[in-house]
Amino acid sequence: MTSPLDKLDALEKELSRLSTAEDKLNSVTAYLRDTRDSSRRIIHDIRTETSETDDEAKTGKRLTMLMRQHGLLEAYAELQIPKMLSEAVKPLENVLCANVDITNGRICQEEGKQACGGCKLVLYCSKTCQTQHWRLHKNDCKDPIRSPNWKPAWIVEKRSPTFMSGNNTLNERWQNDVDRIALTRAHLWGNIPAYDVLALARNETVLGKDYNVAFVASGDLRNVVFTVNGLPEEFSGRLTIILNDRDSHVTLRNILLLSLLGLPDVNSAAELALHAWYSVFLPMEYAAQVSHAGFRALQDLKVDGSIHMQLSPTSTLAGQVSDDIRSHFLACLDDTSFGMGEAAREYERVRFAPSRVDRHHRWYGRLEPSHRLACLEYRRFGLVLPFGAKNDHFNMPNRTLFSSDGCWLQNDLANPLDGWNAKSIVEAGRKHGASRADLYGCLYFFLSEQLRVFARRLRKFRISFHIFNRDASDLSKAIRAGNLASYGVPSTIRFDRVDVSNIMDAEYVGIPRIVTFWGPLLATGQHATLLGYFMNWVNRQKGGNINSLDPKASEYSGMMEGLEDEGKIPRLTNRSLATAQEYAGMIGVYMGFLMTKYDNSKAFQTYLDKHGMAEVLQKAQLKLLYDNELHNISELAAVWVVLRVICLNSQTVNRGILMPASTNSYGQSVSSRLYGRNLVEGLDYFVQS
Ligand SMILES: C[S@@+](CC[C@H](N)C(=O)[O-])C[C@H]1O[C@@H](n2cnc3c(N)ncnc32)[C@H](O)[C@@H]1O
Ligand SMILES: [Zn+2]
Ligand SMILES: [Zn+2]
Secondary structure: OOOOHHHHHHHHHHHHHHHHHHHHHHHHHHHHHHHHHHOOOHHHHHHHHHHHHHHHHHHHHHHHHHHOOOOOOOOHHHHHHHHHHHOOOOOOOEOOOOOEEEOOOOOOOEEEEEEEOOOOOEEOOOOOHHHHHHHHHHHHHHHHHHOOOOOOOHHHHOOOOOOOOOHHOOOOOOOOHHHHHHOOOOOOOOOOOOOOOOOOOOOOOOOOEEEEEOOOOOOOOOHHHHHHOOOOOOOOOOOEEEEOOOOOOHHHHHHHHHHHHOOOOHHHHHHHHHHHHOOEEHHHHHHHHHHHHHHHHHHHHHOOOOOEEHHHHHHHEEEEOHHHHHHHHHHOOOOOOHHHHHHHHHHHHHHOOOOHHHHHHHOOOOOOOHHHHHOOOOHOOOOOOOOOOOOOOOOOOHHEOOOOOEOOOOOOOHHHHHOOOHHHHHHHHHHHOOOOOOHHHHHHHHHHHHHHHHHHOOOHHHHHHHOOOOHHHHHHHHHHHHHOOHOOOOOOEEEEEEEOOOOOOOOOHHHHHHHHHHHHHEEOOOOEEEEEEEHHHOOOOOOOOOOOOOOOOOOHHHHHHHHHOOOOOOOOOOOOOHHHHHHHHOHHHHHHHHHOOOOOHHHHHHHHOOHHHHHHHHHOOOOOOOOHHHHHHHHOOOOOOOOOEEEEEOOOOOOOOOHHHHHOOOOOOOOOOOOOOOHHHHHHHHHHH
């Protein structure tokens, strides 16, 4: 067998012999097809086989150099990639039989019908396939993390967990990591379930009118997707969307995803966007298409940072972004900087940082066994696919998730599941044959559905995106000063909704400035609303966190009993010393459940008072809403009491006031509601059904 390096030598000779660009391109394509087919390996192998990986990185880099030398890079992106793609992008419509054995080249293409009785994570078309695959599957099925006796590391090692207290070195290191990794890194994936900011059917209900919506600290596109997908089919107005985030990686990804979603074939568009959004590695053809989209966006991006793109026949994207966007784009196009092996090792380094184990185990501790494995699998491989699906072709890094020098941009806890409602994920999965256990398989089908609808709507509705990459307060100033008029945002624009995410939190912009800057830009009328939530207030306000409650308080034991009744935590009858100790050790895990029972609404009111909410509202002539029906965001907040959602509405009369989460007074069973924060909601939902 010829080695990849030999093949590249041959290609090099051939390229210097050929004279036309077309011939050269054809031989590059032939080379790529050939090496792709012979170099497929699963990520795990790539991570451990250092030498081969380095070879691979070397050939990758040399190939790019060669193409550059022959002036082929642009022509390649322009001509060959779309051709290759039409053959290669194949979204899954249903779960396939899990009888996949890459090493022996055995891949069953039938639909999966029968779930493995042990884990329910994989499906087989037949008993024969299941039997044949058991030799491989038993490693997953019997993975220790799926054992009913699995325990968090701190319990097994009989020590206190690093996230609780204690002054050990591991704890200090953890603290450092929290500061360095968890807080300072980018949020490329939202961590609050998506919501529809317009919810027209519930609010204005007028379908023939134009609407203006501003996402002033948008994070990823999920609220945009949900808002557009929530429009009634008969909507006939124009939708103007301001998409702003000060983080340039976020902005770059939003531009890229929108341009992928505008591709003519909606099914391929959705498939590409899904993986570009959430999969850490991509099939070669997909990576090429992402680069191609980047390449086109780069052409539409002028040196002064202005950008104008036609996304589809009916939708456009215009705006102005910072200088770094250009360099990020170039970095994403440059596949010489780091290779698959380096990316895979970097991903593993962050995801499995030893100092963070207890954090991960605290989370696993709340999950049922197969969900633990599903989550561990994503931690290992970073692919949004049905469990056990063929994945050996995902062997290029998704460069939009790494810095130009190959650092994983997010923290170790970043999780695609956090951005969407768990119940909807599982329902979508079921429709395509995925079982409830297979969380990321369900997520695959959920996203595939959502993104197909969105891609279709990009071509059906008239949507104007205006993208900016500034501080939210500066953006408001620039709009009001008329500085953005040339990008299609006149100073007279008024918004039907302004979504500020959680930058009203004091760490970000804070209440007074948000209300002062964005209040005046709200349209008049009873539906115009500024939406936002608070995530970090609990630790700044006495009584905000359940930690501030005395464990001996009757309220506390009441909540524990409530959780026992619901079967979330074991009942401490017949307690032996050993179980009592273990129980105490599990408090870190149970705390997540306990928070759902804890009423901190008074503390929240105090927090708002202290931060001058009443005065700024009066000045801005806005009113705080407590209306569950308004946007149904109550779902987000109903239980995870750390998170508080508020809506500020411009109508000053006759509006009830709603604080969705805070009505969660203890004693009213929260389980009667739809929970929002997926970790808690999800768990609850998964445990119950
Ligand atoms: C506040 S963060 C928190 C994550 C959020 N819970 C989510 O699910 O996306 C959301 C986004 O706000 C952006 N952001 C933070 N401060 C900002 C500011 N002053 N102006 C504009 N965007 C900001 C961040 O870059 C990030 O992408
Ligand atoms: Zn199994
Ligand atoms: Zn089969």
